[in-house]
Amino acid sequence: MRVEIEALLELQGRLDGMERDSAEYGASVHAAADALGVPASEDPKERLTALRSRLTSARATATVMDALRVTLNTRNDEVEAEEARLVAAMDALTSLMEVTGSASVDELAGAIERSRAARALREAIGDAERAIISAGDGKSVEELLQSLDGVDPDSLAARTQTLSTELAELNAEVDAAAAALGDARRAFASLEQDRDSAIDAATDAGQARAELTVLSEQYILKRAQAVTLRWAIEQYREQHQDPMLLRASELFSTLTIGRYAALRIDSDAASPRLLGVRDDGRTVVEVGAMSEGTTDQLFLALRLAAVEQSVAAGVRLPFLADDLFVNFDDDRSEAGFRVLAELARSTQVLFFTHHPHLASIARAVVGADIHSACALG
Known part of the structure; x- marks a missing residue:
């Protein structure tokens, strides 16, 4: 227990x-x-x-x-590695920013884009200069520019057209002369082969001279009749011109400061075409051969003539002009404003432009009584 x-x-x-x-x-x-x-x-x-x-x-x-x-x-x-690379890149760009005057990377990017555009323009200019030198018979651009001092573009265009026509006519004459030379050589060869035919040839030549005298008289008569008839037709056309074309001729002469005297309709061609008559009264220029500024003045003259006819018929709509004088020099701009001031006495003219110097010319030419300006900020 x-x-x-x-x-x-x-x-x-x-x-x-x-x-x-x-x-x-x-x-x-x-x-x-x-x-x-x-x-x-x-x-x-x-x-x-x-x-x-x-x-x-x-x-x-x-x-x-x-x-x-x-x-x-x-x-x-x-991140530390990327920041180190960024610092290294910024250090490398510092000198470039100093050269371009850029205060930030964004401004440097813009400068780089402008540099690329400038390089592209320089390449385009180089291509254009090489093309000009190639087409200018090996002359330098400076020599070609010196040769153009005092040359009127409209006169040059008219001269080019005239020379082209003359060249075509001369080529046709050369072809005809070559064909005649070939015929003569073949005829001369046949005479050498068959001397007996020389007498017959002399006889034929005398007969041909006699016939040529008669035909020459007939040709001179017919040619004189044709020239007289053409002169009469031209006089009739000038006296019975369309009022609109007549007024457009006056306006065109004013807008070109007298470089062109009138306008003419060529009715002899396959289809009627409008021609410009130079100040010498003889040289005619097709619309396609006119400079860009001259074609603008031609269009304005036709347009103003149509507007004046409409106003005379009772249709008084405002005339809207949106930078019409972009291709005009100051003298032709003054002439244009004088024409518009004349139209403004019968209907309202609204002229839109973003060129301050045109507004100054308008104030000086038109006058304060019929001129008012509205600037959009």
């Missing part, structure tokens, strides 16, 4: 120690759970399970954080 009692007491002591340890463990679990904000519970097992769950999540989060730290460090190293 003593032995059993001692064993029992020993077991009871061990149980008391285990309960004491369990109570201390539960207290530590509750203390840890309270510190971490785990919901209260009388059963320490539930709070321990919650703590284990949080520990697992924390360990997983720590693993992710470690991976993110590694990635962040890698990205930071890359």
Whole structure:
């Protein structure tokens, strides 16, 4: 019994120690759970399970954080490397920015684009100069420009047209002369082969000369009649011109400052065409051979003549002019404003332009009594 009692007491002591340890463990679990904000519970097992769950999540989060730290460090190293390259690039661009006078990279980009455009223009100019030199018989551009001093583009166009016509006529004459030379050589060869026919040829030549005399008299008479008839037809056409064409001729002469004297309809061609008569009264220029500024003045003259006819018929619509004088020099612009001032006395004229010097010319030519300006800011 003593032995059993001692064993029992020993077991009871061990149980008391285990309960004491369990109570201390539960207290530590509750203390840890309270510190971490785990919901209260009388059963320490539930709070321990919650703590284990949080520990697992924390360990997983720590693993992710470690991976993110590694990635962040890698990205930071890359950023530092890119910043170093950017600093090196900016150092390299500093001298270029100083040369171009650029205060920022954006301004430098614009300067680079302008440089590319300028290089393209220089290449185009070089191509044009080479083409001009090739077409100018090997003369330099300076020599060609000096040869153009004092040359009127309209006169040059008319001269070119006249020379083209003369060249075509001379080529036709050369072809005819070549054909006649071939016939003569063949005739001469036949005479050498048959000498007996020389007498007959001489007789035929005398008869031909006699016939040529008669035919020459007839040709001179018919030619004189044709010239007289053509002159009479031209006089009739001039006296019975369309009033609109007559007025357009007057306006065209004014707008070209007398470079062109009148307009004429060529009715002898396959289809009637409009021609310009130069100030010498003889030289005629086709519309296609006129300069761009002259064709603008021709169109304006025809348009104003039509407007004046409409106004005379009672149709008084405003005349709208949108930068008509872009291809005019100052003298022709003054002439244009004088014509528009005359039209403004019968109907309203609205002239739109973004060139300040044209507005100044208009004020000086038109006068304050019929002129008013409106500037759009």
